[in-house]
Amino acid sequence: MNPLWTLVPPLAVIPFIILFGEKQRNLREASIILAGIVLLALNDRIYSDVMSGQVASSGELKLLANFSLKLSVEPMGVMFGVLASFLWVVTTVYSIGYMRGHNEKNQTRFYCCFALAIACVMAAAYADNLLTLFVAYEAITLSTFPLVTHAGNADSRKAGRLYLLLLMCGSIGLFLPAIIWISSAAGTLTFTPGGVLSDAGLSKGAATILVCLLVLGVGKAAVMPMHRWLPAAMVAPTPVSALLHAVAVVKTGVFTILKVIVYIFGIDMVSSTNAAQWMLPLTAFTILASSIIAFTKDNLKARLAYSTISQLSYIVMAGLLATSMSVTGGAFHIVTHAFGKITLFFCAGAIMVAAHKKAISELDGLGRQMPITMSAFFIGAIGIIGLPPAAGMWSKLLIAGGSLDGGNALWVGVLMLSTLLNIAYLLPIPLRAFFKPPSSDISEISEAPMPSLWAIVLTAMVCILLFFFPQPVLNLLGLIQWR
Numbered sequence: 001m002n003p004l005w006t007l008v009p010p011l012a013v014i015p016f017i018i019l020f021g022e023k024q025r026n027l028r029e030a031s032i033i034l035a036g037i038v039l040l041a042l043n044d045r046i047y048s049d050v051m052s053g054q055v056a057s058s059g060e061l062k063l064l065a066n067f068s069l070k071l072s073v074e075p076m077g078v079m080f081g082v083l084a085s086f087l088w089v090v091t092t093v094y095s096i097g098y099m100r101g102h103n104e105k106n107q108t109r110f111y112c113c114f115a116l117a118i119a120c121v122m123a124a125a126y127a128d129n130l131l132t133l134f135v136a137y138e139a140i141t142l143s144t145f146p147l148v149t150h151a152g153n154a155d156s157r158k159a160g161r162l163y164l165l166l167l168m169c170g171s172i173g174l175f176l177p178a179i180i181w182i183s184s185a186a187g188t189l190t191f192t193p194g195g196v197l198s199d200a201g202l203s204k205g206a207a208t209i210l211v212c213l214l215v216l217g218v219g220k221a222a223v224m225p226m227h228r229w230l231p232a233a234m235v236a237p238t239p240v241s242a243l244l245h246a247v248a249v250v251k252t253g254v255f256t257i258l259k260v261i262v263y264i265f266g267i268d269m270v271s272s273t274n275a276a277q278w279m280l281p282l283t284a285f286t287i288l289a290s291s292i293i294a295f296t297k298d299n300l301k302a303r304l305a306y307s308t309i310s311q312l313s314y315i316v317m318a319g320l321l322a323t324s325m326s327v328t329g330g331a332f333h334i335v336t337h338a339f340g341k342i343t344l345f346f347c348a349g350a351i352m353v354a355a356h357k358k359a360i361s362e363l364d365g366l367g368r369q370m371p372i373t374m375s376a377f378f379i380g381a382i383g384i385i386g387l388p389p390a391a392g393m394w395s396k397l398l399i400a401g402g403s404l405d406g407g408n409a410l411w412v413g414v415l416m417l418s419t420l421l422n423i424a425y426l427l428p429i430p431l432r433a434f435f436k437p438p439s440s441d442i443s444e445i446s447e448a449p450m451p452s453l454w455a456i457v458l459t460a461m462v463c464i465l466l467f468f469f470p471q472p473v474l475n476l477l478g479l480i481q482w483r
Contacts, residue, residue, distance in 0.1 A: 001045050003071040003126035004058040006081060009039040010088075010119040017111050025107070029096050032111055036089035039118070043082045050078050050479065057128060066188060069135065072128035074191065075479045076262070076331055080255050081125040083335055087247045087342060088118050090455050094346055095239040097452030101353040104237055110150060114239075116143040121248045124255070130179050130189040130264060133256060134171070137220070140252055141167045147240045148233045159232040166229040167219045175217030178210055182264060191259065193481035195266020207265070207275035211320070214260055215279045220253025221316050222309045223279075224286040231305040238349025241301060246342035250308060251334055254315040258330055267322040267482060271406065276320035283320065284414045286313040291421035298359045300348045303425060304341070307384060310418060311337050317411060318399045326402020328477045333395035335473055336466060340383030340392055343459040347377040350448035350456060360429055365438030367430065369445040372453060376460035378430040383463040385422040391466030 013035035020028035049056065050073060057072035092114075099107050120139040127133035141164070149160035183189050185206075186196040202210070219226040233244055244250060261270060270276055287310050294306035311333070318330025350373045351357055355366060367374035383390035386397075396415060403411040447453055466473070 001042065001049055002056055002058055003046060003073050003081075003122075006039060006042050006046070006085075006122040006126065007119050009035040009042070010115040010122070014112050014115050017108060017115065021108050028108065028111065029092065032092050032115065033089060035115070036085065036092055039122075040082070040085040040089060043078070043085045046073055047078050047082055047476065049073070050075060051476065063131075066183070067131050068129065069132045070128035071123065071126040071132065072191075073126060074263075075476050076255065076259055077125040077127070079331060079335065079473060079476055080251065081122060083338055084118060084121045084125065084247055084251070087338065088114075090458055091239055091242055091247060091342070094242070094349070094452050094455035097449035097455075098237065098239055098349050098353055101449045101452070104150075106150065106152075109146060110237075110239075113143055113146045117147070117248050121252060124252050127191070127259075129191060130182065130260065133259070134175065134179055137175075137218075137252060137256060138168075138171060140248055141171070141220075144240075144244070144249055148236050148244075150236055150240060155235045159229075159235045162232045163229045166226055170217050170219035170226055173217070174213045178213035178217060181210060181213075186264075189264075191263035193263065194483040195262070195264055195269055197264060198266040198269045202273075204273045204275070207269065207273040208278060211265070211270070211275045211279055214257060215282070215316060215320075218253050218256050220249050221257055222250060222253065222286075222312050223283060223316055224289060224309075227286070227290070227309045230309055231302055234301045234305050238301070238345055238352060241305075242342045242345040242349075246338040246345070250312055251338060254312050254319075254330070254334060257316055258319045258327060261319040261322065262327060262480065262482070267324065267327065270320070270322035276322065280317060280320050280408075280411065283313040283317040284411060286310065287317070287414055287418045288421070291418050291425065295421065295425040298361050300351070300358060300360050300363075300429070301345070303360065304344050304348060307422070307425070308341060310422075311341070311384065314396070314399060314415070314418075317414075318402060321399075321402050321406050321408060321411065323402040323406045324480075324482050325405050326399055328474070328480070329395050329398025329400075329402055331477050332398060332470070332473055333392070336383060336391040336395045336463075339459050339462045339466065340380045340390065343376055343380030343456060343463060344384070346452065346456045346459060347373050347380065350452050353452070354448045355442070355445045360432075362439070363429065363433045364436040365433065365442060366445070367434035368438075369442050370433075370447050372447055373456060374430050374433045376456045377433075379460040379463050381426040381430060385426060386419055389467045390463045391470060392463075393467065394470050
């Protein structure tokens, strides 16, 4: 099936969102859910086609010289497309409960920008070449900016300025020059098995610089020091935080890095030239430093934000290790982290709506009043940590195995130390909620609105299901052409 069709549902629903508006919000939100279901069905059809050996592409929009915009299907893109479309439906259901329960303003604008961002994610997922991916990447930044500044207060405007500054300056100042360099060296920007740079004759130094430009220029991957926009953006409503961390923004960043390493550089070229020699230590530093910072944060969303920064660098490190096992693990970690982290953010939002609490130190005893929410938080936490029976265990093992496969045992030690830090800053949260006596009267607190609760339960269940049934994702990733 032509991947261009995946742009239609999120774009087509925007006029209906505007038409129904606040006065007919039930119809507005029903139209979004319907569009999400249609989009998920389209991506499922593409998944079935790929698994049966059929590969489709869109027509080509010619620009200058050899530059063009085009969409095509490949396994990592299909994985990302299915993930984003599924989570769009789930996040919309969650948002209905959260936005209404919190009496958020400008809900129509929120849903319009969310739909536009999902359309851009589909374009990124199915990009046939690096120029198309770059255009979609920038469009995601611009479409999510109104979501970051949704509250309209001084803090959100400041966060929005930092968001645009770091992401746009990084992509235009670093990523775009890398794209121009790649085009000049290889003569093409088309994603090609084995990488278009494999026969370009780049020196080790040139390859190393290009990798640096990629990792730092793709600011959505939040490798330090390009990470500051992420915790700053936590002033946005929780559904936006879920979008940033699990559905669109950061996942597009790490997906971009994996796709460029596999189809532009080629894992053999990265490995043989040792092109990641500078960036691997930086990703290791990001993993450990952000975990330590997370441990110091009492604000729940801030702790989860720094946790995301750490987990994203797992994926970047997996790509830079440049083995088929590590990249497969990194791609699978996009999925496992998405479900684990969106569960945690959904729970944080539910706590905010139902209990009006933001600080971890205020959660003592809350598990007695919100047992479903805090049980789901526990499941999401073990998913992020990588403990059974949550799927995060498999993706982390694959990354570690890929590191050993490439003769890099040092990075396995980084992953192990980070896992211990994950335990230290995540598990105490549900434990104190269930086992510590409350510090104040919480008898009036109950679970969040039902739509939000359904979404929380669903994503927590997927964390467990993917542990027992990882094969649909791994079989898809097994179709990646490495050479």
